[in-house]
Structures are given as structure tokens and as C-alpha cells.
Amino acid sequence: CCHSLVSSDEFLGASAIIEKVNADISKGLVHGDIAPTLTKNADPCTATGCKWPKSGSHVTVPVSISSVYSTQERNIIISALLTFHESTCIRFVWRTDQVNYLYFFSGEGCYSYVGRQSRGQGISLQRNGCLFQSTVQHEVLHALGFHHEQVRSDRDQYVKILTENIIPGQESNFEKVLTNNLQTPYDFNSVMQYGRYSFSRNGQPTIVARSNPNLDFGNAFQMSANDIARINRLYECCE
Template identity: 40%
Template sequence: MTQNTTDQAQGRSCDVQQQASVATLKVPEQQQDSAETLQELDDDMVVEEGDILRPEDRNAVESIWQHGVVPFAISDELAPQRDNIYAALQMISDVTCVHFMPHTTQYNYLQFVTGRGCASFVGAQGGAQKLYCSPSCSVGNICHEVIHALGIHHEHTRDDRDQYVSVAWEHIKRGKSKNFKVKYGNTLNLQYDLDSIMHYGKYFFSVDGSPTVLTKQRGVSIGQRTHLSHLDIQRLNRLYRCDNVW
């Protein structure tokens, strides 16, 4: 990355430093649908787990953003959400080596567009990569989607999740059970994280207001969207090999 590019990224970071404290729109714990469970279909994309976009090409390869630099553009329709988007990016750049910079001529970039909820692809897809953002998306919701775009999946789909949570299948909305299926992948040798910003909430996709995800450890809350947990930070820094950069 050139010095001018670095200066530009750092300049943008400084511009949004004070915006990082924008208050998030807290989702009540018993709310059955969050902004991350509203997106169903857009264009030719299939939505999985409420907010993960998958191209029709099932062979599409997920990858990380080169050098940890993510150019981004915000559509004019999202002007009311601009401060929240900057604050969400700041939540990540403050604790990792990932840099966000305004898109200019780069071929690969993150494109924030309006949608019926919050939704993102997982990992860098190539070209103008859409991240959907509705007025109901809080700072934390947007941060959650950006972390998807950086290459991180939902925490509750890890193959070791049954050691930490139980899924109440009988309380899940019809047709939504697939959102709770285990996926096998790279955990980066980090333990399961109930406090992760990437974890489902207790009532996600509930058909009757009953919990759909129950922790096996008493007194532990799940589904927070206010901060990156210690393990969230470690996971991103390992994925982007930040120890080799900082």
C-alpha cells in the first residue's frame, strides 16, 4: 500500500474517530426478529442464516481482503446511516490491523446499499461487493455484517457449539431450522465465544417467543451487538495475520 493510500486511510480513520461513540439501537432481548433476520432475497442472491448472502455459484471461493485493506463506498440512499457505518468500521479498525478507506478506482470494494435488513457475503468475493443495510440496522448490526465480509461466520454454527449451547428446534419458525445447522470450518484454534458479536441471540427465529438458543452456562447472555469480544478481536487479528503487521 502506498504512502498516499495509507495517509488517506488514516485520515478517514481520524475523521470518524469521534463518531465511534454513536449510540447503538439496542434490540430487546426477547425480540424474535432483528435487523439481521429480515433479509430474504435480493437480486440473484440466496440468504442463509438470516443475513449471509450466497451467490448462486456454489463454487464461489471465500477469501480475505488483500493486505487487510477494504475500500468502501456508501450509496446516497444510506446518507442517514453514514455516521453509523463509520462508527461500525471504527469498532473494527481500532482493535485490528484491518484498514477501511474510501473507494476510488479499486476493482474490489465493499458497497453499502439499502435493503430490507442487514446482510452480507462472507469473505471477499471480488468486484463491487454489496452489503445491505436498512434503517433498522444499528451500529452493532452493521459491524456484525462487516465482520462477515471480512471472512467470519456465525459463532453458533461452529462444530463444537453443542458443548456450549442447546438449540430448541421445536421453537424455531418453519423453514428456518437450516439457519441453526452446524458448519465445519477453520476456527483459527480459538475457543467458542458466547460473548461474540457474531453469535445468534437467544430468541432469533422464534415462532412463539420462546428461546431458540440456550446457553449451558447459567447467567450468560448471547447475541450482544455492542462490542467486539476479546476473542472476536483475536480471531480477526489471526485471520489477517496482524501480528506480522503491527
């Protein structure tokens, strides 16, 4: 009798959920769900001011959540944020008067900026579609400075992009970024990995693994061990 409360999207990975929700939005996003800034589109997070500052052994990130969300929806966001506390030195705290903070709101689609921006930095989690642990983790990882797996600088060693199958006009979603890979391997299980049919115009794969062209991926429900390792390395959590 309670099955109506469960969304079928719960059984999709983060990338599939985000692509589905963002398919018809008008906002000019980069790489599918990255909000462009005035000075850059999807530059690598290498600037000094890109990372959230570390104080002592923790990186404190103030957050504020829009009052438009129901208690249940707020709890989904909060639960996803707490997963970072379990395995990294990131600590989300309620914003009081901090100048720089993350603001979760129900905008048009699921999207985030890459790395720390100035003042109130929006993360859009549309009420109808974006509120899943994997999606919240994905967008927060962008805000912490991380890009999608399939655009990392060494991706051509691991995947092949089949441009002939990409929806015309969406090719830029697959452009490589000069990423800092933090000595971690390419990870098909990353919550930042697109699915093999992402932005397909004809139902054929747009991304295939070089090691196994039939490998399925992009279905992560949560951060992988490599996602966690990258946070800990970028923010020097273990030092």
C-alpha cells in the same frame, strides 16, 4: 425533548436488530443475514481468494457508501468501520478505481456475503433499522470471512439447539458450518452470537448454553475481544 431521536432498537444487540429487520424480507438469505453466492450457500471461508489481501502490515479494504444515506447515517457506518482500525490491521479506504470493494447500500434488510467476493460486494444496511454500530460490525465481519457463533463447528459442546421451538422452515439458520475457529473459545459475548430466542415460534428458547440453561446472550453492542482476536489471527495482523 430529544428522546424521539433515539430508536428503541439501540438497546437491542446486533442479532436481535437483524432478525427484526429481516423478518419479512423476500430475499433468500442463509443463516438469517448471509447473501448466498452462485457457487455456495454458507460455505466456510477457507478458499485462498476468500480473504482480503494483505499488503505490508495492513489489510486494505476499499469501500464505497451509497449517496442515499444522510450525513448522520454515513457517519454511523464510518464510525463503525474505524473501530476495526483501532484494534486490528484492517484498514478501510475510500474506493477510487479498485476492482474489489465493499459497497454499503440501503437494500431490503441487513445482510452481507461471507468473505471477499469479486468486484463490488454489497453490504445491505437498510436505512430504517440496520444503522447501528453493532449491526455494521456484524455485517462487515461476515465480509471479512466470519460466520455466526452458534454455527461454528464445535458449537454442540457449548450450546444446545432446541429444534422443536424453531419456526418451521427456519431450521437451516442453525446448521453447523465447518469453521476455522482460530484457536479461540466459543464466545457468548461475540457480536456474531444469536440470541437465545432467535427464530422462536413459541416464545421458548431456540439456543441454550449447556453450562447454564438460563444464560442470556446475543446482546452484544460491539465486537468482543475474541471477535477482534479472530480478525488478527485470520489476517495475521500480529506477524
